[in-house]
Structure formats: C-alpha cells, structure tokens
Amino acid sequence: MRKWRSAVVTAAWVGVGTAAGALGAWQLATSDSGGAAHSRPLDEGAVERALAATSASPSASPSPSGSPSPSHSPSATPSQKQSDRSTLRFTGGTATVECRSDGTVYLVSWSPADGFHMDDDVERGPGPxxxxxxxxxxxxxxxxxxYEIHCGEDGKPRAGVVADADD
Incomplete structure (x- = not known):
C-alpha cells in the first residue's frame, strides 16, 4: 500500500510540474510583448525609418524599458537644427551621430559592442x-x-581613437 501511495504522489508532482511548464509556455506565446524570444535586432534601414517616424511625430515618446540597458537613447535637444543622422560603427560599439548645419556634432545615441560597455562620462555635444x-x-x-567624433568637411561624421586621458 505504501509503494502505491508513493507512486501516486510522484505522478501528481510530475503532472503539476508539466502543467505549470505548459501554462508558462502558452503565456509567453500569447503575450502582446512577445518576450525576448520574439524580438529581433533592427538593421540600419529599420533604425533610420524608426528615427524618421519619431522625428516626424514630435508627440511620440520612447516606450519605457522594463530593465536597465547599457545603451543610451535620449531625446533630441530643443535647439536642434536640421541635420543628417549617421550611424558610426567602431571597435567598441556604435553611435548615431548628427552633423548639424552649423558644423557641430551631436551624439544622439550610443551602444556598446559585445564584450564592451560605454563609460558614463560622455561628451555628447553639440560642439566641435x-x-x-x-x-x-x-x-x-x-x-x-x-573616441573623438567630429564632422568632416563633407558633413559626414568621423570617429577616431585618441590617447586615454585616464592613463
């Protein structure tokens, strides 16, 4: 009798565990946000379209993130002039940069590459x-x-590694 009761209890626990796993999988599959398993990175064209859509509708605001992120995507400054945005790729990451009509540069956003993080002391501009x-x-x-980033004579951003001031 004792072996039979032990087998029933074990079967009940296995059934409860299986049901909980199935419920969790179903909840992830049907949730509106889709979870991380359904997200895909954007290519450069998709990023530019999203930025253009955001610029076209000033009332749009970025959606809040549920977790902290190493990347930084602040909103544009009120004094922003008409400018061209470009994405620079470099060994430590990427940056979206504006070369403004007055010759200044402005870091719109930046994100580290795998294996890197960005130092918090960023000088984003606008400035030379x-x-x-x-x-x-x-x-x-x-x-x-x-890195120092400036706008070239052609109005395109340029990034270069400079001597580390901390050393």
Missing part, C-alpha cells in the same frame, strides 16, 4: 567634438578605447 569611451567588460589586459 563629441567624446565617448568603450571599455572592455571583463578583460583587464585590453585597453580602453576613447
């Missing part, structure tokens, strides 16, 4: 030069990568 620093996440032997 913007600065940010990509730091290796877990490799003490790899050097930090401080």
């Amino acid at each position: 030069v913007a600065r940010l620093e990509a730091e290796p996440s877990d490799d003490d032997e790899q050097e930090d990568l401080p």
Whole structure:
C-alpha cells in the first residue's frame, strides 16, 4: 500500500510540474510583448525609418524599458537644427551621430559592442567634438578605447581613437 501511495504522489508532482511548464509556455506565446524570444535586432534601414517616424511625430515618446540597458537613447535637444543622422560603427560599439548645419556634432545615441560597455562620462555635444569611451567588460589586459567624433568637411561624421586621458 505504501509503494502505491508513493507512486501516486510522484505522478501528481510530475503532472503539476508539466502543467505549470505548459501554462508558462502558452503565456509567453500569447503575450502582446512577445518576450525576448520574439524580438529581433533592427538593421540600419529599420533604425533610420524608426528615427524618421519619431522625428516626424514630435508627440511620440520612447516606450519605457522594463530593465536597465547599457545603451543610451535620449531625446533630441530643443535647439536642434536640421541635420543628417549617421550611424558610426567602431571597435567598441556604435553611435548615431548628427552633423548639424552649423558644423557641430551631436551624439544622439550610443551602444556598446559585445564584450564592451560605454563609460558614463560622455561628451555628447553639440560642439566641435563629441567624446565617448568603450571599455572592455571583463578583460583587464585590453585597453580602453576613447573616441573623438567630429564632422568632416563633407558633413559626414568621423570617429577616431585618441590617447586615454585616464592613463
């Protein structure tokens, strides 16, 4: 009698665990947000279309994020002039940059590459030069990568590694 009761209790626990797993999978599959399993990274064209749509409707505001993110996407400054946005890719990450008609540069957003994080001390502009620093996440032997970004004569942004002021 005792073996039979033990088998029934074990079967009940297995059934409850299976039901809980199935309910969780069903909830993720039918949720509106879709969860991380359904999100896909945007390509450059999709980012530009999304930025254009945001610029076209000033009442649009970014949706709040449920978790902290290492990337930074602040809203445009009120004194922003007509400008061209470009995405720069560099060893430590990417940055969306505006070269403004007055010759100044403005960092719209930035995001680290895998294995890096961005230092919090960012000089975003607008100004003649913007600065940010990509730091290796877990490799003490790899050097930090401080970048200066400016607008070239052609109105396109240029990024270059500069000497690290912290050393």
